[in-house]
Amino acid sequence: MSEARASVVSDDGMRPSPGGELQMDVALGLEGLRKTFGEKVAVERVDLAVPAGSFFGLVGPNGAGKTTTLSMATGLLRPDAGRVTVRGTDLWADPVTAKSLLGVLPDGVRLFDRLTGLQLVVHAGMLHRLPRTTARERAEALLRALDLEADANTFVADYSAGMTKKIALACALVHAPRLLVLDEPFEAVDPVSAASIRAILADYVGTGGTVVVSSHVMDLVERMCDHVAVLAAGRVLAAGTVDEVRGGASLEDRFVELVGGRRSGEGLEWLHSS
Numbered sequence: 001m002s003e004a005r006a007s008v009v010s011d012d013g014m015r016p017s018p019g020g021e022l023q024m025d026v027a028l029g030l031e032g033l034r035k036t037f038g039e040k041v042a043v044e045r046v047d048l049a050v051p052a053g054s055f056f057g058l059v060g061p062n063g064a065g066k067t068t069t070l071s072m073a074t075g076l077l078r079p080d081a082g083r084v085t086v087r088g089t090d091l092w093a094d095p096v097t098a099k100s101l102l103g104v105l106p107d108g109v110r111l112f113d114r115l116t117g118l119q120l121v122v123h124a125g126m127l128h129r130l131p132r133t134t135a136r137e138r139a140e141a142l143l144r145a146l147d148l149e150a151d152a153n154t155f156v157a158d159y160s161a162g163m164t165k166k167i168a169l170a171c172a173l174v175h176a177p178r179l180l181v182l183d184e185p186f187e188a189v190d191p192v193s194a195a196s197i198r199a200i201l202a203d204y205v206g207t208g209g210t211v212v213v214s215s216h217v218m219d220l221v222e223r224m225c226d227h228v229a230v231l232a233a234g235r236v237l238a239a240g241t242v243d244e245v246r247g248g249a250s251l252e253d254r255f256v257e258l259v260g261g262r263r264s265g266e267g268l269e270w271l272h273s274s
Ligand SMILES: Nc1ncnc2c1ncn2[C@@H]1O[C@H](COP(=O)(O)OP(=O)(O)OP(=O)(O)O)[C@@H](O)[C@H]1O
Pocket: 037, 040, 041, 042, 060, 061, 062, 063, 064, 065, 066, 067, 068, 069
């Protein structure tokens, strides 16, 4: 945490209001977000306040609405209702200002894969108005940190799934945003690279950045994040610090309890080999 920030914001993202009482410094605010696709209600109503300086995990079962929520939160998908603020700026009213503060790793969005990895990250930096030389220096440093240096001049179209994830992450980081929103950043990534990414993100949060990350790996969220929200059927079932949400149990047990029990293998007896 920077000294300037430490003087006004405590570890749990609170700062004194003019009246003296503590109020949360919100990096990302979601208010009444809703999205339907035809008859399908993907996000029913999501209200979340992500404290500045937090490492915030978003978890939920398949189809819970995580990607839809994060897409609305980052300007990729227009909500049917609700409001998104990035550091107090209304994302949908002033997208240019809000998006300049955001780094986004979307789920499954196509990249310009006829560029090499290095070209793609330089391009992402220049889109955020970095001078070419700065964008190139940063891109090279990111490729080194993410163990992609040897493939800097390979076309992204020829990258593996994990390499593609890492180059997309480099694109999200290159302009040094205040807030990072990462949809499943560890999916398909090898353990050594995952450890490097975790270290980069921990350092980023430690120096005042905010990270929102969706994941299915409860153990990872429990170890890595300080805040978490559990989403199911397009609604927030629980949100707070990781300790508040898990309430003495493991996050995985609490998740199963909140979301509903495991299905048995009933009806699959034909799979038994004997
Ligand atoms: N473009 C779309 N058209 C129709 N239905 C959609 C669309 N996008 C998402 N949905 C539906 O909305 C619901 C929420 O999907 P979403 O991808 O947000 O879930 P998720 O929590 O990210 O799931 P997962 O963990 O499996 O990635 C699902 O029922 C999905 O089928």
